[in-house]
Amino acid sequence: MNRDGRRRPGRRPIMLNLKGCAFVLSLAVAPAGAWAQAAYPGKPVKVVVGFTAGGPTDVVARVISQHLGERLGQPFIVENRAGAAGSIGAAGVARAAPDGYTLYLAVQTTHAVAPALYPDVGYDPIKDFRGVVRIVHNPLMMVVDPALPVRTVADLVNYAKAHPGKLNYATGGLGSSPHMSVELFKKVSGIDLTPVHYKGDSAAIVDLLGGQVQMMMSSISGLLANVQNGKLRPIAVTGKTRSPAMPDLPTIAESGYPDFEVITWFGLVAPARTPDAVVARLNQEVLQVLKQPEVRGKLTGMGFEVVPNSAEEFSRFMAEENVKWGSLVRELGLKGQ
Incomplete structure (x- = not known):
C-alpha cells in the first residue's frame, strides 16, 4: 500500500505469481524421489x-x-x-x-x-x-575326524583337557568364521586347541578328511555332504536353536554352554x-x-x-x-x- 492507504497496482498479482511459482516448484520437486525410485535400476x-x-x-x-x-x-x-x-x-x-x-x-x-x-x-x-x-x-557345525574318540561336546572338552595342545583345528584363514568360532569356544570351555590356517574352507576340509587336522567348525552347507556320507562326525551346531538341516544334532548352547552362539x-x-x-x-x-x-x-x-x-x-x-x-x-x- 502507499502512504494514503491505497493498494499499489500490480503488487497483489506479483505476490500471487511468486506463490504460484513456489507451488509449481514443489510439484516438480516432491515426486523426484518417487521418480528416482521407480526408475532404479536404469x-x-x-x-x-x-x-x-x-x-x-x-x-x-x-x-x-x-x-x-x-x-x-x-x-x-x-x-x-x-x-x-x-x-x-x-x-x-x-x-x-x-x-x-x-x-x-x-x-x-x-x-x-x-x-x-x-x-x-x-x-x-x-x-x-x-x-x-x-x-x-x-549356524556353523562342529565336526571331527571319525578316528577321534569323541561324539559329544562334553567328550571333546574332556579329551582336549586330557591331551592339552595335542588337538589341531582347521580354519579357512586368519579371522575367518571357522577360526573365530573355535577361538570363542576355546574361551568359554577353557580348552587348548591349535589353529591351522588354510586358504579357504575347501582346502581346510580336504586336510580334515585326510586326518592332518582333527576338528573344524564351518558352515553346514559346506560340511553336510561329508557328514552324510560318514567321512566326518558331527558334534554340534553353533546356533541358539537346532538347525532344520540337522534337527537331531544338539547345539553347543544346550551342551553346557548356554550363552554360546555363532552364526x-x-x-x-x-x-x-x-x-x-x-x-x-x-x-x-x-x-x-x-x-x-x-x-x-x-x-x-x-x-x-x-x-x-x-x-x-x-x-x-x-x-x-x-x-x-x-x-x-x-x-x-x-x-x-
Whole structure:
C-alpha cells in the first residue's frame, strides 16, 4: 500500500505469481524421489563378493542376483574380488559412487572381524556402509575326524583337557568364521586347541578328511555332504536353536554352554550415502525374492536359514556384531598381515 492507504497496482498479482511459482516448484520437486525410485535400476548393478567363486558367500550372491535381475529388468552382475578376509572387495565398494549400482555381499568376516584384524583395512564397516537387507544366516557345525574318540561336546572338552595342545583345528584363514568360532569356544570351555590356517574352507576340509587336522567348525552347507556320507562326525551346531538341516544334532548352547552362539550371516550393503529410496527399493525387492518357494528351497537346502528384515534392523545387527567380534580379535591380540 502507499502512504494514503491505497493498494499499489500490480503488487497483489506479483505476490500471487511468486506463490504460484513456489507451488509449481514443489510439484516438480516432491515426486523426484518417487521418480528416482521407480526408475532404479536404469543400468546393470554390480554385486561385489569378497571371496572366491563357489563358496557360500558367492552362492548366496548369485541366487539373489539372478532373481533380482529377473524382477527389475537389469542384470545384477556378481564380481569376485577376493583377498584379505574379504576386505579388499569391501574397501572398493566403500569408495564407490553411492548410487545403488555397486553393492557388496557383506558377511561376519568383512563387517565384524576384518576391521579389527587389519588396522589399514581401508573402510569403516559402520560409517562407510548402510545396511540394505540381511538375507540368510547359517549356524556353523562342529565336526571331527571319525578316528577321534569323541561324539559329544562334553567328550571333546574332556579329551582336549586330557591331551592339552595335542588337538589341531582347521580354519579357512586368519579371522575367518571357522577360526573365530573355535577361538570363542576355546574361551568359554577353557580348552587348548591349535589353529591351522588354510586358504579357504575347501582346502581346510580336504586336510580334515585326510586326518592332518582333527576338528573344524564351518558352515553346514559346506560340511553336510561329508557328514552324510560318514567321512566326518558331527558334534554340534553353533546356533541358539537346532538347525532344520540337522534337527537331531544338539547345539553347543544346550551342551553346557548356554550363552554360546555363532552364526555366519549374509546381507547386502551399499555405500553410506546411497539414497533412502534406492535402499528401500532394494530391500523390498529382496524380500519379495526370498518369498519365492524356489529361492527358499534352494537356500534352505544348502543349510541356510532365511532371515529377511528391514534395512534399519540389519544396520543395528551389524553394529552389534562389530562390537562382539572386534572385542574378541583385540582380546586375542590377532593381527592380519
